[in-house]
Amino acid sequence: MVQKLEIINLYKKKLNLLKKHDKLYFDQDKPVISDAKYDNLKKEVLDLEAKNKFLKKLNLSRSVGSPPSNKFKKIKHLKPMLSLSNAFDIKDMNDFISKIGNFLNNKKDIDFFSEPKIDGISATLIYEDGVLTKGLSRGDGTTGEDILENLKTINRIPKKIKGKNIPSLLEVRAEVYIGKKDFEKIRGSFANPRNAAGGSLRQKDSKETSKIPLKYFAYGFGAVEPMIFKTQSEFLEKINYWGFSTNPLIKKVQNLNEIEKRYSYIDSIRSSLDYDIDGLVFKVNDLKLQSRLGNTSTFPRWAIAYKFSAEKAVTKIKDIVIQVGRTGAITPVAKVEPVTVGGVVVSNATLHNEDEINRKDIRVGDIVLIQRAGDVIPQVVSVDVSKRKNGSKKFIFPDKCLCGSDTYKEINKSTKKQDAVRRCTRGYECDYTAKEKLKHIVSKDALNIDGLGKKVIDQFWDLSFIRKPSDIFKLDYEKIKTLEGWGNLSIDNLRKAIDKSKNIDLDRFIFSIGIRHIGQENAKILSGFFKNISNFSNLFNETDREEILKNLAELDGIGETQIDSINNFFSKKVNIEIVKKYIEKLNINEFKEKNKRGKFVNQSIMFTGGFERMSRSEAKSIVEVNGGKVLSSVSKKLNILVVGNSKPTKKKIESAKKLNVKIIKEGDWYKILNI
Numbered sequence: 129m130v131q132k133l134e135i136i137n138l139y140k141k142k143l144n145l146l147k148k149h150d151k152l153y154f155d156q157d158k159p160v161i162s163d164a165k166y167d168n169l170k171k172e173v174l175d176l177e178a179k180n181k182f183l184k185k186l187n188l189s190r191s192v193g194s195p196p197s198n199k200f201k202k203i204k205h206l207k208p209m210l211s212l213s214n215a216f217d218i219k220d221m222n223d224f225i226s227k228i229g230n231f232l233n234n235k236k237d238i239d240f241f242s243e244p245k246i247d248g249i250s251a252t253l254i255y256e257d258g259v260l261t262k263g264l265s266r267g268d269g270t271t272g273e274d275i276l277e278n279l280k281t282i283n284r285i286p287k288k289i290k291g292k293n294i295p296s297l298l299e300v301r302a303e304v305y306i307g308k309k310d311f312e313k314i315r316g317s318f319a320n321p322r323n324a325a326g327g328s329l330r331q332k333d334s335k336e337t338s339k340i341p342l343k344y345f346a347y348g349f350g351a352v353e354p355m356i357f358k359t360q361s362e363f364l365e366k367i368n369y370w371g372f373s374t375n376p377l378i379k380k381v382q383n384l385n386e387i388e389k390r391y392s393y394i395d396s397i398r399s400s401l402d403y404d405i406d407g408l409v410f411k412v413n414d415l416k417l418q419s420r421l422g423n424t425s426t427f428p429r430w431a432i433a434y435k436f437s438a439e440k441a442v443t444k445i446k447d448i449v450i451q452v453g454r455t456g457a458i459t460p461v462a463k464v465e466p467v468t469v470g471g472v473v474v475s476n477a478t479l480h481n482e483d484e485i486n487r488k489d490i491r492v493g494d495i496v497l498i499q500r501a502g503d504v505i506p507q508v509v510s511v512d513v514s515k516r517k518n519g520s521k522k523f524i525f526p527d528k529c530l531c532g533s534d535t536y537k538e539i540n541k542s543t544k545k546q547d548a549v550r551r552c553t554r555g556y557e558c559d560y561t562a563k564e565k566l567k568h569i570v571s572k573d574a575l576n577i578d579g580l581g582k583k584v585i586d587q588f589w590d591l592s593f594i595r596k597p598s599d600i601f602k603l604d605y606e607k608i609k610t611l612e613g614w615g616n617l618s619i620d621n622l623r624k625a626i627d628k629s630k631n632i633d634l635d636r637f638i639f640s641i642g643i644r645h646i647g648q649e650n651a652k653i654l655s656g657f658f659k660n661i662s663n664f665s666n667l668f669n670e671t672d673r674e675e676i677l678k679n680l681a682e683l684d685g686i687g688e689t690q691i692d693s694i695n696n697f698f699s700k701k702v703n704i705e706i707v708k709k710y711i712e713k714l715n716i717n718e719f720k721e722k723n724k725r726g727k728f729v730n731q732s733i734m735f736t737g738g739f740e741r742m743s744r745s746e747a748k749s750i751v752e753v754n755g756g757k758v759l760s761s762v763s764k765k766l767n768i769l770v771v772g773n774s775k776p777t778k779k780k781i782e783s784a785k786k787l788n789v790k791i792i793k794e795g796d797w798y799k800i801l802n803i
Contacts, residue, residue, distance in 0.1 A: 133453030134478060137564070137582070138505055139176045140571040144581055146173055175435075175500075177426075178214030200273035200330075203262060206299055206351035209250060209269045210423060212409065212433040218388055221410075224432045225384060228412065231421060231429065233743040239413040241360040242390050243347055243378045245433050247404040248305030249325045251279060252350055255298040258289040265329065278329050279304075281338040286371045299350035300367060304329060307402040310341040321404060346372040347409070359413045380413060391434055398436070407435040420746065440499040440509065441474070443467040445492055448479065448523055452530055454564035455644040456552035460485060460525070462508060464498065474498065477506040482525040483548040489513075491520050525550070531558040541688065556596075556702050563589050565642045569597050573648060574640030575629040579622040587611070598709040600626060631715045634661060641707060645693040653685045656757065661716040667698045668708070682765065684748065684758040721755060727800065728756025731767045737776030739794055741803075750801065762787065770797045 146169055215221045228238060252272065254262035263279035264272030279285060282304070289298070304325050306314075311321040328340035346367055348360075357363040361380055368374045377394065381387050391408055398405050412418050412430040421429040447463040460479040467474055477498045479485050488511055490496070495515040498506045529535050529552035536553060537546045556562045567585050570577040580600070588594040591611075593603060605623060608614050632640070635655035639648050646654070657680065658664040666672040677695055680686050697703050721729070733751050735744055735758075747770070748758045759766055762783040769784040769791045784791055792800075 133455060133457050133564075134451070134459050134505060135176060135180050137453070137567060139173070139180075140567075140573075141582055142169065142173050142176065143572055144578075146170060174211070174214060178433075179216070200265075200275060202267070202271050203264055203274050204271050205252065205264065205267075205269070206254065206297075209252060209266050209272070209301065209350070210426060210428055211269070212431055213427040214407075215432050215434045218384065221387055221432070221434060222384055224410075228421065228429070231743050231745045232417060233739060233741065233746070237382045238417070239359075240381050240387065240410045241364075241378065241413040242381055242387070242408050242410050243375050244394060244398075244401075244405040245407040245409050245435075246303040246305050246345055246347075246375075247322055247406050248303040248344075249322065249329055251275065251302050251304050251329070251344070253279065253285065253300045253302060253346075254351075255289055255294075255300070257296055258294045258298075260285070260287050273330075275329050277334040278331060278337040281334055282342045282344055284371075284373045285344065289370045291370050293356055294370070295352050295354055295356055297351055297353040299352065300346050300372065301348040301350060302344045302346045302372075304342055304344045305403050306341060307343060308404070309402055310343075314340065343403075344373055345375045347375070348411075355415070358415055360411050360415065360418075361413055363415075381410070387434070395436055407433050409433050420742075422749065440497055441467045442495060442497055442512075443474075445490065445494050445496055445508075448485075448490070448492055450526060450530060452552060452558070452560035452564065454561060454568045454642050456529070456535075456555065456558065456561050458526075458529065458535055458550040458552065462490070462496075464496070467498070474500070474506045477508050479508060481548040482550060485523055485525060489522070491516070491523050493517060493520055529554070529558060530560050533558065541692075555700060556706055562595070566594060566597065566600075568642045569640050570600065570629075574636060575600075575632065576636075577622075577629045578625045579618065580625065596706055596709065598706070598713050601630065601713040630713060631717070633717045634658065634664070634719050637661070637714065637716050638664070641697075641710075643693055643697045645690050650686060650690055653683055654680075655719045656721075657683060658719070660718040661711060665708075665711070667694065668704045670699075673698060682759050682761045682763050684760040726754030726756065728754045731756045732759050732765050733757070733768045733770060734759045734762065734766055734780070735770045735772065736780045737772030737794075738774030739772045739797075740774070741798065747797070762789065768792060770794070 215224055250266040252264050263276035265275050267273055306321045306324050311324060328337050328342055331337045364374045381390050394408055410432055418430040443464045445462045445464055449461050451459045451461055462477045462479050464477055490508060490511055495512040497509045499509050500506045527535055533552055533554050535550040537550055540547055552558050552561060567582050569575055570580045594600055605619050608619055635651045638654050639651035677691050680691055728751050733756050735747055751758050762780050764787055766789045769789050771793050773794045
């Protein structure tokens with residue numbers, strides 16, 4: 129849990145920093161860091177999101193890639209340009225394949241399509257009746273910049289498609305790059321090939337763009353009407369025939385062994401290629417299966433980027449310090465002699481928890497190997513005991529929080545074992561925990577107050593400007609004006625950002641409170657249950673809370689851990705008082721159903737037993753997409769119990785009969801779906 133909290137905090141810091149440099153570079157064309165440092169920062173955000181599944185709502189399309197600027201006309205993409213989740217080793221790839229098999233309820237080998245992951249600039253080309261009519265940058269993934277005239281300067285991009293059976297609407301996704309050899313001729317003007325490609329595509333004068341030797345590889349599609357392709361390989365073969373450039377290293381593979389062989393081969397030849405790549409992309413080849421798998425809010429479930437190996441370095445631990453997270457988790461951090469790892473100067477490395485320190489016997493003064501792979505926070509891999517000095521002492525993990533109170537290791541209800549993480553349980557009564565809670569509340573996925581980042585919270589805390597969430601909305605701007613670095617413009621921007629944050633959706637509000645084990649997805653489920661802040665506020669009353677928690681147990685996605693955590697949080701009077709005052713400052717929007725026209729609107733559905741043609745995950749996804757709600761237990765609120773052919777639970781069926789719940793068999797379920 130400690131690592132999780134640290135990663136969440138660092139993720140938000142990196143995301144805000146990326147946004148700042150995006151604006152400087154893309155909006156103002158005045159970068160203050162090198163392109164290499166920017167690329168490293170972007171990679172850190174991507175790596176963190178990929179390695180940590182609890183960062184569900186990544187907003188990656190807003191934080192990775194070129195945000196729409198004021199230079200070009202903004203156009204909405206016909207279909208969002210999603211980013212890819214990442215794999216860093218064979219285990220990650222095995223997990224990816226297993227999840228696909230489980231989702232599709234498929235035990236057979238699935239065909240995958242592999243292609244090199246070009247380190248270039250993403251763009252999309254839109255053809256209407258075979259004629260190129262629009263060309264957009266990735267932008268924020270939802271809206272891109274109109275860079276059609278600049279894209280037209282790339283010779284191999286067809287201006288008109290010649291051939292038979294061309295879809296009336298065809299959106300081709302491409303990666304634009306500059307070859308290494310071509311870059312050597314112009315390197316005086318740009319930091320690296322990717323920077324050159326990006327800068328060239330953003331020239332206001334397309335004549336200037338035409339002077340740059342841009343190339344591209346088409347790799348995918350967005351909207352296609354009518355859909356005439358059955359597989360990813362067929363799509364690329366067809367568009368290559370129509371004149372589009374496709375990568376010659378694309379290849380179909382079928383299982384984990386073939387995937388690893390392909391990965392190793394491309395890794396071995398990548399230095400000889402005329403373009404930069406940082407991994408391989410593997411996609412489910414069958415487009416019908418892609419459609420069934422669908423997307424998360426940020427990633428397609430049917431594709432992944434298998435990144436090349438992690439970077440490592442040797443350094444020395446100068447000290448081990450303790451940090452406190454927003455849920456009271458105590459995290460040890462190694463202060464190391466600065467060392468460059470993957471182009472980034474590293475001075476801190478996570479030690480995860482007390483057990484990790486003991487297992488690796490990590491001590492102050494040790495020479496250690498650290499690495500940056502999926503984790504943005506570097507981690508200590510191993511200790512070189514042979515270089516340990518005589519007199520070295522074991523690190524004794526403190527049993528008290530920085531606030532002076534005792535810390536505890538909880539017993540995990542599932543495993544019945546003691547947690548690895550020590551925790552301070554004082555909550556808002558611990559200054560260190562309270563300050564971290566404030567950082568969470570103002571973060572991007574909560575109140576999203578631009579200008580009120582971690583360093584500002586630290587500063588305002590030390591000055592006693594902010595101590596509770598409600599204090600955010602009654603800041604004394606005259607006092608802030610006296611501080612170094614705060615002028616009229618920055619104060620005005622902060623005031624506007626705070627005023628804007630007062631209007632917040634119910635799910636973001638619930639997430640912002642920072643209840644342990646209540647992440648963004650849990651918050652969405654809870655907002656659908658409570659509907660409005662008035663119902664949510666009934667949690668403040670002990671009698672009402674007891675009844676509410678019983679009902680929460682019926683929700684799919686809310687388990688005993690979340691229910692206990694909600695109860696523990698609102699059992700403390702200090703938490704109730706703080707949340708009440710926080711609510712008084714906000715305008716909290718009621719929950720709105722996303723789909724009011726689906727097949728299962730206002731219907732609560734439950735599944736029991738295994739299905740032959742789809743997984744429970746896919747069935748659940750279908751219900752939610754069609755406006756329904758999935759329950760985990762039988763109650764009066766249940767409308768339909770779907771009984772799978774494989775080992776259904778008899779007790780659930782009997783309970784449903786007693787409550788006159790409609791029961792349908794697996795075959796009837798497919799009839800409803802028309803499949």
